Amino acid sequence: MAIAKTPIMGQPLIQPDTMTKFVQTVSPAFNPEIARQFYQVGSRYGVRGDIALCQSIHETNWFRFGGLVKPEQNNYAGIGATGPGNPGTTFATIAEGVTAQIQHLYAYASKAPLPNGEKLVDPRFTLVTRGIAPNWEDLGGRWAVPGYDRSKFVSLQAAMDAGETYGQKIVKLYQSLAASAPKPNNPPVNLPIVVLDAGHGGTDPGAQGYSIVEKESTLDLVMRTASLLRSRYKVDVRLTRSTDVFVPLPQRASMANGWGAAYFVSFHHNASGGEGFESFVYSGTRSAASGQKQNMVHDSIMKLLGPLGVANRGKKEANFAVLRETTMPSVLLENLFVDNAFDSVLLKNPTVRQDLAEAIAEGVAAAMALTPNNPAGYPDGTPDYKVQAIEWLYDQGFLTDPVWKQQPNAPLPLWAEALILQRLYAMLKS
Numbered sequence: 001m002a003i004a005k006t007p008i009m010g011q012p013l014i015q016p017d018t019m020t021k022f023v024q025t026v027s028p029a030f031n032p033e034i035a036r037q038f039y040q041v042g043s044r045y046g047v048r049g050d051i052a053l054c055q056s057i058h059e060t061n062w063f064r065f066g067g068l069v070k071p072e073q074n075n076y077a078g079i080g081a082t083g084p085g086n087p088g089t090t091f092a093t094i095a096e097g098v099t100a101q102i103q104h105l106y107a108y109a110s111k112a113p114l115p116n117g118e119k120l121v122d123p124r125f126t127l128v129t130r131g132i133a134p135n136w137e138d139l140g141g142r143w144a145v146p147g148y149d150r151s152k153f154v155s156l157q158a159a160m161d162a163g164e165t166y167g168q169k170i171v172k173l174y175q176s177l178a179a180s181a182p183k184p185n186n187p188p189v190n191l192p193i194v195v196l197d198a199g200h201g202g203t204d205p206g207a208q209g210y211s212i213v214e215k216e217s218t219l220d221l222v223m224r225t226a227s228l229l230r231s232r233y234k235v236d237v238r239l240t241r242s243t244d245v246f247v248p249l250p251q252r253a254s255m256a257n258g259w260g261a262a263y264f265v266s267f268h269h270n271a272s273g274g275e276g277f278e279s280f281v282y283s284g285t286r287s288a289a290s291g292q293k294q295n296m297v298h299d300s301i302m303k304l305l306g307p308l309g310v311a312n313r314g315k316k317e318a319n320f321a322v323l324r325e326t327t328m329p330s331v332l333l334e335n336l337f338v339d340n341a342f343d344s345v346l347l348k349n350p351t352v353r354q355d356l357a358e359a360i361a362e363g364v365a366a367a368m369a370l371t372p373n374n375p376a377g378y379p380d381g382t383p384d385y386k387v388q389a390i391e392w393l394y395d396q397g398f399l400t401d402p403v404w405k406q407q408p409n410a411p412l413p414l415w416a417e418a419l420i421l422q423r424l425y426a427m428l429k430s
C-alpha cells in the first residue's frame with residue numbers, strides 16, 4: 001500500500017500566531033517565542049518549522065513536558081535523551097534549542113551544508129546519515145526508535161499501514177494545526193485601475209529628433225511611472241503596451257474601457273516647431289472630472305519642469321482619439337519636444353526622466369487620491385519581528401533600496417546578497 005509522504009524540507013506555511021493559539025488550546029502557558037523561533041529558524045533552513053513544532057507537540061506532550069526532559073532545557077525534541085539518568089542536551093536559549101532541532105531535521109532530509117552563517121548547535125548532527133529521511137514519515141525507526149507502539153503493532157510496516165508511526169502522528173498533528181489557521185480573509189480588493197498608455201510603437205515610431213524616438217521614450221517613461229505607482233500606492237496599473245508593438249488607437253481605448261479603468265494617461269512627445277510641456281483632455285471636459293485631474297497632473301509635472309527652464313504651454317483640450325473614445329477621465333501628456341535642442345537635452349538625461357516619471361506618478365496619485373502603501377512599504381500584516389529584522393539591515397546601511405521591503409518573504413537575488421556581504425566586509429574592516 002502506498003503511503004503518502006510529507007517532505008521535511010520546505011518553507012513554513014503556518015504563521016507563528018496560529019501555531020501559538022493552537023498549542024495554547026491545550027497549554028495556555030505556552031511561550032509564543034517558541035513558535036516564532038520555529039518559523040524563523042525553519043525559514044532560514046528551508047525546513048518546515050511549522051511541522052517541526054508539531055514534532056515538539058508530540059515529543060513534549062504539548063509543551064507540558066513531564067518526561068525525562070525538563071522545560072528549562074529548551075530541548076523540544078528529546079535530543080540526546082536516551083533514558084533515565086540521561087535527560088538529553090540543555091540548550092542556552094529557546095532559539096538554540098529550536099535551531100538544534102531544525103538542524104537535526106536538516107541532517108536527515110538534506111545533504112547540503114549548513115546555510116551560510118549558521119553555527120552548528122545540534123550535538124548529534126554528525127551521527128545522521130545525511131539525506132536518509134527526506135520525509136516526516138521516514139523518521140520512524142530513525143529519529144524515534146522503534147517509532148511505533150509495539151504493544152499495538154507487530155512491525156513498523158503494520159503501524160505505517162495504520163497511519164500510526166512517529167512521523168505520521170506528527171503529520172496528523174500538523175493537519176489539525178493547518179485546519180486551525182484562519183482562512184485567508186482578504187477578499188479581492190477592487191483597486192482603482194489606472195491605465196498608462198505609451199504612445200506609438202512597433203511600425204509607428206512617432207516623432208524623432210536628436211536621436212530620441214518617441215515610441216521608445218514613451219515606453220520607458222511608462223515603465224518608470226508604472227513601477228513608482230505600484231510600489232508607492234494601492235493601485236492596479238495596467239499598460240496598453242509594455243513592449244515595442246503597434247497598438248491601434250481604438251484598441252487602446254477599448255482595452256481601458258474593458259478593464260473598467262478609473263483613469264487613462266497617454267504618454268507622448270511633441271515635435272515640429274515649439275518647446276515645452278502641455279497636456280490635453282477631450283474637448284469640452286476642461287471643467288469636468290478630466291480637467292480637474294488634468295490640473296493636478298499638469299501642475300505636478302510643471303513643478304518639476306518649470307524650475308528646469310521648461311516652457312509651460314498650458315492645459316489644453318483636443319479631439320484626440322484616445323481621449324474621445326475612453327469612457328473614463330483621461331489625459332494626454334506631450335512631454336517636451338524631441339526635436340528642440342533645449343528640451344532634447346533634458347529628455348536624454350536619465351535623472352530628469354526618472355524625476356519626470358515621479359512627477360507624473362505623484363500627479364496621478366493626487367488626482368486619483370490613491371491610498372499610499374504603508375509608509376515603510378511593507379505589505380499589510382507583515383509581522384513585527386520581520387519588520388524589525390529588515391529595518392536593522394537598512395539602519396546598518398546594508399540595504400538601501402526600499403523596494404525590498406515590499407516583498408519581505410521573497411529571496412534576495414545573488415547580486416543583492418553579494419552587495420550586503422561587501423558592505424558588511426567593508427564595515428568590519430573599517
Ligand SMILES: [Zn+2]
Nearest residue numbers: 199206268269
Ligand atoms: Zn505622439
